[in-house]
Amino acid sequence: MQSIAIVLLGIVGMLLGWFVYSKFIATKIFKLDDNFTTPAHELQDGKDFVPTNKVVLWGHHFTSVAGAAPIVGPAIAVYWGWVPAVLWVIFGTILFAGVHDMGALWASARHKGKSMGALSESVIGKRSRSLFMIVIFLVLLMVNAVFGVVIANSFVSQPNAVFPAWTAIAVALVIGQLLKRNFGLIPLCLVGIVVLYASVYAGSYIPISLPETMFGLADKANWIVILFIYAAIASLLPVWMLLQPRDFINGMQLLVGLFLLYGAVFFAMPDITAPAFNTQTAMDSPSLIPLLFVTIACGAVSGFHGIVASGTSSKQLDKETDVRFVGYLGAIGEGSLALITIVAVSGVAFAASPEEWHEVYSHLGAGSVGAFISGGAALIHQGWGLQEAFSSTILAVMVVLFAGTTMDSGVRLQRYIIQEWGDIYKLSALKNGVVATFLAVACCLLLAFGAGGSSGGGGMIIWPLFGSTNQILASLTLLVISVMLIKMGRPARYTLIPMVFVLVMAFFAGLIKLKEYYLAENYLLVFLDAVVLVVSVLVMLEAWSVVAKLRSGHQDEVGEKE
Structure with missing residues (x-):
């Protein structure tokens, strides 16, 4: 019965956030205006800047920011107990993530669709732009390199997921062409979902595997190469052709998955076997504060969302008022x-008793995607009666498709960053989309195989930095939005308070990790962690200087009001 209480608390809280808090922020703080000409219309090019139906754009934005992170983070953070995890997810979504994502989308749209790094120049200053973009590029590098490994691992361990994962791409290409020819969105959506789930069922009988060794590489490494070749091609295609329809189908697929999981809770009414607060943590476990707030990022607040919002979503925004919906x-x-x-x-579907749960969650880092797939499949079986094997395939495909759409968008975003560097530093070669894409993919593969050898798992080496780096980026994004609001003479406390909280937690988590890396003599991570911490401090100082000038009335020194 505790599971129903958790679900109801979350649903009520998020409904209040949507109908009350988001409406207040949209109308009173951001003052979204239907008459404002968005970059999608002003700079429309049929490739990256394309006015898009808000439902389709929501599908793109949602699945691009989701990835596997809102599954991995919470599935790990339950280690400290389900109460802290639930509270951070609910309040983080309502007061932090929603405002952060709306704000990044709005700020970028008000600056011709520029990324948060590029637009920080006009909001804060030139020095902050260069520093900001270093953190953004590092986060994208981590996400792309690691999600390539996550998908490759899933293809090797779950060969049943391969066929539906690639089928989804073919379906998206067809739907993109039909939407371009003004076919109805709802019928296409329904057909797409039916075909996708039919492919999931077929995948159970058509497992696809690569040879254990091919071209001198293991099967996982070959999957990583194939995935990056695909991502490079996908990132160069017009957004309407693949990115939008694929992300929209995946968004609808997630809604089906959520319906199955939430429905199973109400039908099965499972008890919770995980502790509310875990008092049996291992001796060397880090403290809940501040590590909880960087372990659960996506699902509460995440800097990566700001990259997507200002990188691809803002370029497809039809009306400024769509910011709230998307x-x-x-x-x-x-x-x-x-x-x-x-x-x-946390429930009996995953572990029948508290002892069994503690056996699985013996240390921080246990659980993760495997726990979600096994626990979720058992929950669906209890609630709906579906076979666990089929339910596992559904959830495995969901994880793979999310990670894949994030990777698609991530490579495209890396291309945008490199092209923006070309504009900033007057390097015409970097402005070329093919060249920028090649460099983006080359950086990811260099990390994957240069640091990880023939396994291609090099991204995992710097992945431990993701939590604190990602949340520092979220605080920097909230800082840019706050300075923009101050320059416009609007209340900034609704973004400043979340910014301060996230920054403090992420900064201290970064310091804890810095010590951990140093004691382990992992000097690469020591260096990168130190760079991120120093960069964040410098950007904060730059912003404080701008705010001080604004308060003293020296508006001319920081640029005109927006």
Whole structure:
């Protein structure tokens, strides 16, 4: 019965956030204006800047920011107990993530679709732009390199997921062409979902595997190469051709998955076997504060969301008022996934007794995607009667498709960053889309195989930095939005308070990790962690200087009001 209480608390809280808080922020703080000409219309090019139906854009934004992170983070953070995880997901979604994602989307749209790094120049200053973009590029590098490994691992361990994962791409290409020819969105959506789930069923009987060794590389490494070749091609295609329809189908697929999982909770009414607060943590376990707030990022608040919002979503925004639907509702979608993940790995469907649960969660880092798939499949079996094997395939495909759409968008975003560097530093070669894409993919593969050898798992080496780096980026994004609001003479406390909280937690987590890396003599991570911490301090000082000038009335020294 505790599981139903968790679900109801989350649903009520997020509904209040959507109908009350997001409406207040949209109308009173950001003052979204239907008459404002968005970059999608002003700079329309049929490739990257394309006015898009808000439902389709929501699908793109939601699945791009989701990835596997709102599953991985909560599934790990339950280690400290389900109460802290649930509270951070609910309040983080309502007060932090929704405002952060809306704000990044709005700020970018007001600056011709520039990324948060590039637009920080006009909001804060030139020095902050260069520093900001270093952190953004590092986060994208981590996400792309690691998600390539995550998908490759899933293809090797779950060969049943390979066929439906690639079928989804073919279906998306067809739907993109039909949408371009003005076919109805709802019928296409229904057909797409039916075909996708038919392929999931077929995948159970058509496992696809690569040879254990091919071209001198193991099967996992070959999958990584194939995935990056695909991502490079996908990132160069017009957004309407693949990115939008694929992300929209995946968004609808997630809604089906959420319906199955939430429905199973109400039908099965499982008890919670995980402790509310875990008092049996290992001796060397880090403290809940501040590590909880960087372990659960996506699903509460995440800097990566700001990269997507200002990188691809802002370029497809049809009306400025769509910011609320795309940004805040996208955050609620992530929060809903994070919440049901906590239930799936905390209840009797996952572990029949507290002792069995503690056996699995013997240390921080246990659980993760495997716990979600096994616990979620058992929950669906109890609630709906579906076979666990089929349910496992559904959830495995969901994870793979999320990670894949994030990787698609991530490579495209890396291309944008490199092209923006070309504009900033007057390097015409970097402005070329093919050249920029090649460099983006080359950086990811260099990390994957240069640091990880023939396994291609090099991204995992710097992945431990992701939590604190990602949350520092979220605080920097909230800082840019706050300075922009101050320059416009609007209240900034609704973004400043979340910014301060996230920054303090992420900064201290970064310091804890810095000591941990140093004691382990992992000097690469020591160096990168130190760079991120120093960069964040320098950007904060730059912003404080701008705010001080504004308060003293020296508006001319920081640029005109927006």
